[in-house]
Amino acid sequence: MPVGTMAAVKGLTVDELEALDVPIILGNTYHLALRPGTELLDELGGLHDFMGWRRSILTDSGGFQMVSLLKLANITEEGVTFQSPSDGSQMLLTPEKSIQLQNEIGADIIMALDDVVSSTTPDPERVQEAMHRTLRWIDRCIAAHKKPDKQNLFGIVQGGLDLDLRATCCHELIKRNLPGYAIGGLSGGEAKDEFWKVVLCCTKLLPPNKPRYCMGVGYPIDLVVCVALGVDMFDCVYPARTARFGVALTDNGNMVRRGRGAREKEGRKERKGSKKGIGEEKEEEEDPGRVF
């Protein structure tokens, strides 16, 4: 899913996305709530009509953005507390509020609010607490969901790198018979060997007839391995990010924009993707410590 943060995928029109046969894009609830506002979107018939996109949309819960973007976010049983970026006042994103915002945006797939902790958190009790809280919150999300006939609510598997916690979370979520499931809390800097195990643990348990979305995974090699492990969906900023740095993906690896001298010599050869004169970007996934 290309990421269209604020009702537009950077650098591409929806016609171009359709021409690329993109079936679904991701919108960020937090950003859309700021601009243009979910009430306005609701009034104008939802995000699809607003941006002229006829295919599917998935929105996130908004929680991740708050934790990652806002310094003073704090998680309690009630929800995610954060400081308003406009006036500094205390705000609260509860599971109910997240679902309300997503109901107003009107995406085809909406995500439950979860309690996210970094996969490298050294505190096992915190990881356990987050998993159990995520389960309590999923029930609040289900109860708050106003359009279950139109919008598919996905639950998120938490539990850090602890396979027992992951298994418990999977079993509990499956009981709720949700339209789809996400594997969350990964890509936080954990070792690859740990990462694969968690993904496999979840995909083995999750029902085969429901889509599985692995959150925050985006490097090509990770996509391939996750697909092999049974994952169906990813959010991926890799194409946009590489394009921004002047990198083109080719069969021979990543082609990096270089100085003028090299291009002068190569002329049209370079265009054909010949190895000569193309700077090979060191694939970042060769670094074993980094998955994302």
Place this chain on the structure above:
Amino acid sequence: MATSADFDLLATDGHARLGRIKASLNTPAVLLYTRRGFPPPLTPREVKSLYQSGASPSTFAFFMSAADFYDDPGSGVLSSFRGVREFCGLQDQKEMIVVGNKDAVNQQFGMPSSDTWVTLQTSAGQKKVANEDYIKLLSAMQPDIAVSLVDEVQMENSDKRIKKSVDRTLKWLDEYLAERKGGNVAESVTIFAAVVGGTSHRERERYARELAKREVGGYAFTGFGTGESEEEREAFVRMSLEHLDQHKPRMMSGLGSPDEILWSVKMGMDVLESAYPWFLSSQGLAISFPVSYEGIMKYADEEEMEAESSLMNGKINLWDTDYCKNTDPITKGCSCFACAKYSRAYIHHLLKTNEMLAEARPFFSVKHRMTSQQVFLSCHNQHCLLIFMESVRQSIADQSFEKFCTAFRKARKAPSRFLQG
């Protein structure tokens, strides 16, 4: 009517001319503003959408600035392609490509020059560009029309400076024509001679007489829009035109607003360089004046109205928060792809959130971030200008150009609420 190899003059109405250049470009035509080879911030897909919405590639062309290609990629890289058309991936596009000295928007006047070089603003800053290198670059670019190098003067320059400018521009043209004789310029390239002469009647006449002796495909008027009045401008253009071959096409640079376009057509210009759509789009403005022939002629017999606002006549500003919930298209009844699909509310949102669809297209925007160019506004404004030119051509064919100009003046002043629907 009269025919030369590169220009068919089909009809005239007063001095206004209806014609066809190189059997493919219907004139009067606009040259779309490009940056590094393409109209910013559009893609070939979006330019093709302009054809689908009523324009045809035979009614507009691209104006490319040689300065945009001088430093990067340079003639070395370009010559390993079949010219700038292939380099820019336009081999399937049918628009004519016209290459002139410099960017229409980043015009700088009074830059240093000598008997052998001028100063151009390239992608790597100001560079002294020798005529020899300019010709080499044009030969590598192989456009359909190439304008010779100009030693530009400003309206306030002295007669002595003007004479120098005429001498240099003529010498540079001769050097280019000699290259052509020597077989170093592709057959397909038509050379337009830059027309100079500043405010000097004597120099304009001398230069025009010299040009008349030479085998050039057309004339490119430059140096206007630097503070002269409309009367002065008219006089200067007439001074040159009087002695030039009537059967060759004329191009006007630097005057691109609808009023300037109509003025230029009235003077007998055939090709007009216009950055107007880009300029409006970069400010979040959209054309809302009528552009169809019928839509404009409706106003021919109307009372002249007081303009609603002299600034906004015939335009709307999408930054205006009034549009935040407006689900109408930019203008009702417009057949452009943006109006077919997107609301004013969405375009307002894109402007406001800086989510400019162009922003992530570094090819176009690296050095020009000040512009909030916007794909949908650009499509709409380009489309409107192309339809407007279609109407201009029709008015000449109908022998009603003068009436059309009057009607258009009134139509633009009409309050915008009358213009929608």
